[in-house]
Amino acid sequence: MNKRIKGIAIASLQNHEHYGFVTEVKLAIEQANIDSLATLLAKFTPLVEEENKSLEIVAKSEHTHRLKELDRNRDNMFRGLSACVNEASYSPTKDEKEAATLIKILLKRYGNIISESFESQHSKTENLIQDLRSEKYAEASKKIGLVRWVNWLEQAETTFMELYRTRRDERASTIAGTRALKLIRKDLNGVYREIIEHLNALAVLQPSEALTQLIARINIHIDKLVALKANRSTRAKKSVKNSGNSTKEN
Known part of the structure:
Protein backbone atom coordinates (compact mmCIF):
# COMPACT_ATOMS: atom_id res chain seq x y z
CA MET A 1 0.00 0.00 0.00
CA SER A 61 -24.32 34.35 -12.93
CA GLU A 62 -25.12 31.69 -15.53
CA HIS A 63 -28.50 33.43 -15.81
CA THR A 64 -26.71 36.00 -17.96
CA HIS A 65 -26.35 33.67 -20.95
CA ARG A 66 -29.98 32.63 -20.77
CA LEU A 67 -31.03 36.27 -20.46
CA LYS A 68 -29.26 37.11 -23.71
CA GLU A 69 -31.18 34.35 -25.46
CA LEU A 70 -34.50 35.55 -24.05
CA ASP A 71 -33.65 39.15 -24.92
CA ARG A 72 -32.97 38.15 -28.53
CA ASN A 73 -36.27 36.30 -28.58
CA ARG A 74 -38.33 39.25 -27.39
CA ASP A 75 -36.49 41.50 -29.87
CA ASN A 76 -37.39 39.08 -32.65
CA MET A 77 -41.03 39.08 -31.59
CA PHE A 78 -41.06 42.87 -31.89
CA ARG A 79 -39.37 42.65 -35.29
CA GLY A 80 -41.94 40.09 -36.39
CA LEU A 81 -44.77 42.31 -35.20
CA SER A 82 -43.33 45.27 -37.09
CA ALA A 83 -42.83 43.16 -40.22
CA CYS A 84 -46.44 41.99 -40.06
CA VAL A 85 -47.63 45.60 -39.99
CA ASN A 86 -45.26 46.62 -42.77
CA GLU A 87 -46.38 43.73 -44.99
CA ALA A 88 -50.04 44.60 -44.46
CA SER A 89 -49.35 48.18 -45.56
CA TYR A 90 -48.81 46.82 -49.09
CA SER A 91 -52.07 44.89 -49.09
CA PRO A 92 -54.39 45.49 -52.06
CA THR A 93 -57.28 45.30 -49.59
CA LYS A 94 -58.31 48.79 -48.50
CA ASP A 95 -59.33 47.78 -44.96
CA GLU A 96 -56.04 46.01 -44.30
CA LYS A 97 -54.00 48.86 -45.72
CA GLU A 98 -55.81 51.44 -43.58
CA ALA A 99 -55.45 49.24 -40.49
CA ALA A 100 -51.72 48.88 -41.13
CA THR A 101 -51.32 52.62 -41.63
CA LEU A 102 -53.04 53.30 -38.30
CA ILE A 103 -50.77 50.89 -36.42
CA LYS A 104 -47.63 52.11 -38.20
CA ILE A 105 -48.31 55.57 -36.78
CA LEU A 106 -48.49 54.00 -33.31
CA LEU A 107 -45.24 52.06 -33.80
CA LYS A 108 -43.49 55.18 -35.04
CA ARG A 109 -44.45 56.92 -31.81
CA TYR A 110 -42.73 54.20 -29.76
CA GLY A 111 -39.64 54.12 -31.95
CA ASN A 112 -37.05 51.35 -31.99
CA ILE A 113 -37.74 50.00 -28.50
CA ILE A 114 -35.31 47.10 -28.83
CA SER A 115 -32.42 49.56 -28.56
CA GLU A 116 -33.60 50.68 -25.11
CA SER A 117 -32.29 49.48 -21.74
CA PHE A 118 -33.94 46.37 -20.27
CA GLU A 119 -36.23 48.32 -17.94
CA SER A 120 -37.12 50.96 -20.54
CA GLN A 121 -37.83 48.35 -23.20
CA HIS A 122 -40.04 46.48 -20.75
CA SER A 123 -42.05 49.58 -19.91
CA LYS A 124 -42.53 50.56 -23.55
CA THR A 125 -43.40 47.01 -24.59
CA GLU A 126 -46.09 46.77 -21.91
CA ASN A 127 -47.57 50.09 -22.99
CA LEU A 128 -47.47 49.09 -26.66
CA ILE A 129 -49.29 45.84 -25.93
CA GLN A 130 -51.95 47.74 -23.98
CA ASP A 131 -52.40 50.18 -26.85
CA LEU A 132 -52.70 47.43 -29.45
CA ARG A 133 -55.41 45.78 -27.36
CA SER A 134 -57.25 49.03 -26.73
CA GLU A 135 -60.50 49.91 -28.47
CA LYS A 136 -58.69 52.22 -30.90
CA TYR A 137 -56.32 49.56 -32.30
CA ALA A 138 -57.86 46.15 -31.46
CA GLU A 139 -59.98 45.91 -34.61
CA ALA A 140 -57.10 47.03 -36.82
CA SER A 141 -54.86 44.40 -35.22
CA LYS A 142 -57.40 41.69 -36.02
CA LYS A 143 -57.72 42.80 -39.64
CA ILE A 144 -54.02 42.36 -40.38
CA GLY A 145 -53.47 39.23 -38.27
CA LEU A 146 -51.43 41.04 -35.65
CA VAL A 147 -53.11 39.57 -32.56
CA ARG A 148 -50.90 36.47 -32.44
CA TRP A 149 -47.78 38.65 -32.68
CA VAL A 150 -49.03 40.75 -29.78
CA ASN A 151 -49.53 37.56 -27.74
CA TRP A 152 -46.11 36.21 -28.69
CA LEU A 153 -44.46 39.50 -27.78
CA GLU A 154 -46.21 39.53 -24.41
CA GLN A 155 -45.14 35.96 -23.67
CA ALA A 156 -41.53 36.66 -24.65
CA GLU A 157 -41.49 39.83 -22.55
CA THR A 158 -42.93 38.07 -19.50
CA THR A 159 -40.44 35.20 -19.71
CA PHE A 160 -37.51 37.60 -20.06
CA MET A 161 -38.53 39.83 -17.17
CA GLU A 162 -39.10 36.90 -14.80
CA LEU A 163 -35.49 35.77 -15.22
CA TYR A 164 -34.19 39.34 -15.30
CA ARG A 165 -35.78 40.08 -11.92
CA THR A 166 -34.53 36.78 -10.51
CA ARG A 167 -30.96 37.67 -11.47
CA ARG A 168 -31.36 41.19 -10.11
CA ASP A 169 -32.64 39.92 -6.76
CA GLU A 170 -29.87 37.34 -6.51
CA ARG A 171 -27.24 39.97 -7.19
CA ALA A 172 -28.74 42.19 -4.52
CA SER A 173 -28.55 39.35 -2.00
CA THR A 174 -24.91 38.56 -2.78
CA ILE A 175 -22.78 38.97 0.33
CA ALA A 176 -20.60 42.06 0.11
CA GLY A 177 -16.90 41.36 0.11
CA THR A 178 -17.11 37.93 -1.52
CA ARG A 179 -13.73 37.05 -2.99
CA ALA A 180 -13.09 35.88 -6.52
CA LEU A 181 -13.19 32.09 -6.91
CA LYS A 182 -9.66 31.92 -8.31
CA LEU A 183 -8.27 33.63 -5.18
CA ILE A 184 -10.10 31.21 -2.89
CA ARG A 185 -8.80 28.26 -4.89
CA LYS A 186 -5.26 29.62 -4.69
CA ASP A 187 -5.45 29.79 -0.88
CA LEU A 188 -7.04 26.34 -0.71
CA ASN A 189 -4.32 24.86 -2.88
CA GLY A 190 -1.68 26.34 -0.60
CA VAL A 191 -3.21 24.83 2.54
CA TYR A 192 -3.76 21.52 0.72
CA ARG A 193 -0.04 21.35 -0.09
Whole structure:
Protein backbone atom coordinates (compact mmCIF):
# COMPACT_ATOMS: atom_id res chain seq x y z
CA MET A 1 0.00 0.00 0.00
CA ASN A 2 1.23 3.48 -0.89
CA LYS A 3 2.42 5.26 2.26
CA ARG A 4 2.49 8.69 0.66
CA ILE A 5 -0.14 10.96 -0.85
CA LYS A 6 0.01 10.74 -4.63
CA GLY A 7 0.61 13.84 -6.68
CA ILE A 8 -2.14 15.67 -8.52
CA ALA A 9 -2.20 18.98 -10.39
CA ILE A 10 -4.93 20.36 -8.18
CA ALA A 11 -4.80 23.81 -9.80
CA SER A 12 -5.82 22.30 -13.16
CA LEU A 13 -9.03 20.74 -11.85
CA GLN A 14 -12.34 22.12 -13.07
CA ASN A 15 -14.32 24.07 -10.49
CA HIS A 16 -16.76 21.29 -9.55
CA GLU A 17 -13.92 18.73 -9.44
CA HIS A 18 -11.82 20.99 -7.24
CA TYR A 19 -14.60 21.61 -4.75
CA GLY A 20 -15.56 17.93 -4.67
CA PHE A 21 -11.97 16.90 -4.03
CA VAL A 22 -11.18 19.37 -1.24
CA THR A 23 -14.50 18.49 0.39
CA GLU A 24 -13.57 14.80 0.40
CA VAL A 25 -10.13 15.63 1.80
CA LYS A 26 -11.70 17.71 4.56
CA LEU A 27 -14.13 14.92 5.50
CA ALA A 28 -11.37 12.32 5.48
CA ILE A 29 -9.19 14.42 7.80
CA GLU A 30 -12.10 15.10 10.16
CA GLN A 31 -12.92 11.40 10.43
CA ALA A 32 -9.27 10.39 10.87
CA ASN A 33 -9.14 12.66 13.94
CA ILE A 34 -5.36 13.06 13.96
CA ASP A 35 -4.41 15.70 16.53
CA SER A 36 -1.45 17.15 14.64
CA LEU A 37 -3.73 18.00 11.69
CA ALA A 38 -6.11 20.12 13.79
CA THR A 39 -4.43 23.45 13.03
CA LEU A 40 -4.27 22.83 9.29
CA LEU A 41 -7.87 21.59 9.27
CA ALA A 42 -8.93 24.80 11.00
CA LYS A 43 -7.37 26.77 8.11
CA PHE A 44 -8.73 24.42 5.46
CA THR A 45 -12.39 24.16 6.52
CA PRO A 46 -13.45 27.84 6.19
CA LEU A 47 -11.78 28.01 2.77
CA VAL A 48 -13.77 24.99 1.57
CA GLU A 49 -16.95 26.66 2.80
CA GLU A 50 -15.95 29.92 1.10
CA GLU A 51 -15.37 28.08 -2.18
CA ASN A 52 -18.84 26.58 -1.94
CA LYS A 53 -20.44 30.01 -1.52
CA SER A 54 -18.42 31.42 -4.40
CA LEU A 55 -19.48 28.53 -6.66
CA GLU A 56 -23.11 29.30 -5.85
CA ILE A 57 -22.59 32.88 -7.00
CA VAL A 58 -20.85 31.69 -10.18
CA ALA A 59 -23.79 29.37 -10.87
CA LYS A 60 -26.24 32.24 -10.44
CA SER A 61 -24.32 34.35 -12.93
CA GLU A 62 -25.12 31.69 -15.53
CA HIS A 63 -28.50 33.43 -15.81
CA THR A 64 -26.71 36.00 -17.96
CA HIS A 65 -26.35 33.67 -20.95
CA ARG A 66 -29.98 32.63 -20.77
CA LEU A 67 -31.03 36.27 -20.46
CA LYS A 68 -29.26 37.11 -23.71
CA GLU A 69 -31.18 34.35 -25.46
CA LEU A 70 -34.50 35.55 -24.05
CA ASP A 71 -33.65 39.15 -24.92
CA ARG A 72 -32.97 38.15 -28.53
CA ASN A 73 -36.27 36.30 -28.58
CA ARG A 74 -38.33 39.25 -27.39
CA ASP A 75 -36.49 41.50 -29.87
CA ASN A 76 -37.39 39.08 -32.65
CA MET A 77 -41.03 39.08 -31.59
CA PHE A 78 -41.06 42.87 -31.89
CA ARG A 79 -39.37 42.65 -35.29
CA GLY A 80 -41.94 40.09 -36.39
CA LEU A 81 -44.77 42.31 -35.20
CA SER A 82 -43.33 45.27 -37.09
CA ALA A 83 -42.83 43.16 -40.22
CA CYS A 84 -46.44 41.99 -40.06
CA VAL A 85 -47.63 45.60 -39.99
CA ASN A 86 -45.26 46.62 -42.77
CA GLU A 87 -46.38 43.73 -44.99
CA ALA A 88 -50.04 44.60 -44.46
CA SER A 89 -49.35 48.18 -45.56
CA TYR A 90 -48.81 46.82 -49.09
CA SER A 91 -52.07 44.89 -49.09
CA PRO A 92 -54.39 45.49 -52.06
CA THR A 93 -57.28 45.30 -49.59
CA LYS A 94 -58.31 48.79 -48.50
CA ASP A 95 -59.33 47.78 -44.96
CA GLU A 96 -56.04 46.01 -44.30
CA LYS A 97 -54.00 48.86 -45.72
CA GLU A 98 -55.81 51.44 -43.58
CA ALA A 99 -55.45 49.24 -40.49
CA ALA A 100 -51.72 48.88 -41.13
CA THR A 101 -51.32 52.62 -41.63
CA LEU A 102 -53.04 53.30 -38.30
CA ILE A 103 -50.77 50.89 -36.42
CA LYS A 104 -47.63 52.11 -38.20
CA ILE A 105 -48.31 55.57 -36.78
CA LEU A 106 -48.49 54.00 -33.31
CA LEU A 107 -45.24 52.06 -33.80
CA LYS A 108 -43.49 55.18 -35.04
CA ARG A 109 -44.45 56.92 -31.81
CA TYR A 110 -42.73 54.20 -29.76
CA GLY A 111 -39.64 54.12 -31.95
CA ASN A 112 -37.05 51.35 -31.99
CA ILE A 113 -37.74 50.00 -28.50
CA ILE A 114 -35.31 47.10 -28.83
CA SER A 115 -32.42 49.56 -28.56
CA GLU A 116 -33.60 50.68 -25.11
CA SER A 117 -32.29 49.48 -21.74
CA PHE A 118 -33.94 46.37 -20.27
CA GLU A 119 -36.23 48.32 -17.94
CA SER A 120 -37.12 50.96 -20.54
CA GLN A 121 -37.83 48.35 -23.20
CA HIS A 122 -40.04 46.48 -20.75
CA SER A 123 -42.05 49.58 -19.91
CA LYS A 124 -42.53 50.56 -23.55
CA THR A 125 -43.40 47.01 -24.59
CA GLU A 126 -46.09 46.77 -21.91
CA ASN A 127 -47.57 50.09 -22.99
CA LEU A 128 -47.47 49.09 -26.66
CA ILE A 129 -49.29 45.84 -25.93
CA GLN A 130 -51.95 47.74 -23.98
CA ASP A 131 -52.40 50.18 -26.85
CA LEU A 132 -52.70 47.43 -29.45
CA ARG A 133 -55.41 45.78 -27.36
CA SER A 134 -57.25 49.03 -26.73
CA GLU A 135 -60.50 49.91 -28.47
CA LYS A 136 -58.69 52.22 -30.90
CA TYR A 137 -56.32 49.56 -32.30
CA ALA A 138 -57.86 46.15 -31.46
CA GLU A 139 -59.98 45.91 -34.61
CA ALA A 140 -57.10 47.03 -36.82
CA SER A 141 -54.86 44.40 -35.22
CA LYS A 142 -57.40 41.69 -36.02
CA LYS A 143 -57.72 42.80 -39.64
CA ILE A 144 -54.02 42.36 -40.38
CA GLY A 145 -53.47 39.23 -38.27
CA LEU A 146 -51.43 41.04 -35.65
CA VAL A 147 -53.11 39.57 -32.56
CA ARG A 148 -50.90 36.47 -32.44
CA TRP A 149 -47.78 38.65 -32.68
CA VAL A 150 -49.03 40.75 -29.78
CA ASN A 151 -49.53 37.56 -27.74
CA TRP A 152 -46.11 36.21 -28.69
CA LEU A 153 -44.46 39.50 -27.78
CA GLU A 154 -46.21 39.53 -24.41
CA GLN A 155 -45.14 35.96 -23.67
CA ALA A 156 -41.53 36.66 -24.65
CA GLU A 157 -41.49 39.83 -22.55
CA THR A 158 -42.93 38.07 -19.50
CA THR A 159 -40.44 35.20 -19.71
CA PHE A 160 -37.51 37.60 -20.06
CA MET A 161 -38.53 39.83 -17.17
CA GLU A 162 -39.10 36.90 -14.80
CA LEU A 163 -35.49 35.77 -15.22
CA TYR A 164 -34.19 39.34 -15.30
CA ARG A 165 -35.78 40.08 -11.92
CA THR A 166 -34.53 36.78 -10.51
CA ARG A 167 -30.96 37.67 -11.47
CA ARG A 168 -31.36 41.19 -10.11
CA ASP A 169 -32.64 39.92 -6.76
CA GLU A 170 -29.87 37.34 -6.51
CA ARG A 171 -27.24 39.97 -7.19
CA ALA A 172 -28.74 42.19 -4.52
CA SER A 173 -28.55 39.35 -2.00
CA THR A 174 -24.91 38.56 -2.78
CA ILE A 175 -22.78 38.97 0.33
CA ALA A 176 -20.60 42.06 0.11
CA GLY A 177 -16.90 41.36 0.11
CA THR A 178 -17.11 37.93 -1.52
CA ARG A 179 -13.73 37.05 -2.99
CA ALA A 180 -13.09 35.88 -6.52
CA LEU A 181 -13.19 32.09 -6.91
CA LYS A 182 -9.66 31.92 -8.31
CA LEU A 183 -8.27 33.63 -5.18
CA ILE A 184 -10.10 31.21 -2.89
CA ARG A 185 -8.80 28.26 -4.89
CA LYS A 186 -5.26 29.62 -4.69
CA ASP A 187 -5.45 29.79 -0.88
CA LEU A 188 -7.04 26.34 -0.71
CA ASN A 189 -4.32 24.86 -2.88
CA GLY A 190 -1.68 26.34 -0.60
CA VAL A 191 -3.21 24.83 2.54
CA TYR A 192 -3.76 21.52 0.72
CA ARG A 193 -0.04 21.35 -0.09
CA GLU A 194 0.76 22.03 3.58
CA ILE A 195 -1.54 19.18 4.57
CA ILE A 196 0.06 16.77 2.08
CA GLU A 197 3.57 17.69 3.20
CA HIS A 198 2.54 17.14 6.82
CA LEU A 199 0.87 13.79 6.08
CA ASN A 200 3.83 12.51 4.09
CA ALA A 201 6.19 13.53 6.89
CA LEU A 202 3.99 11.80 9.48
CA ALA A 203 3.97 8.64 7.38
CA VAL A 204 7.74 8.46 7.82
CA LEU A 205 8.13 9.77 11.36
CA GLN A 206 4.94 8.65 13.12
CA PRO A 207 3.20 5.94 11.08
CA SER A 208 -0.14 4.67 12.37
CA GLU A 209 -3.14 2.68 11.17
CA ALA A 210 -5.34 5.80 11.14
CA LEU A 211 -2.76 7.64 9.04
CA THR A 212 -2.43 4.73 6.61
CA GLN A 213 -6.20 4.63 6.11
CA LEU A 214 -6.36 8.40 5.64
CA ILE A 215 -3.64 8.34 2.98
CA ALA A 216 -5.35 5.44 1.20
CA ARG A 217 -8.69 7.26 1.22
CA ILE A 218 -7.23 10.44 -0.25
CA ASN A 219 -5.30 8.46 -2.86
CA ILE A 220 -8.50 6.79 -4.03
CA HIS A 221 -9.99 10.20 -4.83
CA ILE A 222 -6.77 11.26 -6.54
CA ASP A 223 -6.79 8.13 -8.71
CA LYS A 224 -10.38 8.86 -9.79
CA LEU A 225 -9.54 12.43 -10.75
CA VAL A 226 -6.38 11.44 -12.61
CA ALA A 227 -8.39 8.88 -14.60
CA LEU A 228 -11.08 11.45 -15.30
CA LYS A 229 -8.54 13.99 -16.56
CA ALA A 230 -6.86 11.34 -18.74
CA ASN A 231 -10.19 10.41 -20.34
CA ARG A 232 -10.98 14.06 -20.96
CA SER A 233 -7.59 14.59 -22.58
CA THR A 234 -8.05 11.52 -24.80
CA ARG A 235 -11.47 12.70 -25.95
CA ALA A 236 -10.08 16.16 -26.72
CA LYS A 237 -7.24 14.70 -28.81
CA LYS A 238 -9.66 12.48 -30.74
CA SER A 239 -11.90 15.45 -31.39
CA VAL A 240 -8.99 17.49 -32.78
CA LYS A 241 -7.83 14.55 -34.90
CA ASN A 242 -11.30 13.94 -36.33
CA SER A 243 -11.67 17.64 -37.06
CA GLY A 244 -8.36 17.65 -38.91
CA ASN A 245 -9.29 14.60 -40.97
CA SER A 246 -12.66 15.96 -42.06
CA THR A 247 -12.91 17.20 -45.65
CA LYS A 248 -15.50 19.28 -47.48
CA GLU A 249 -17.49 17.68 -50.28
CA ASN A 250 -17.34 19.45 -53.62
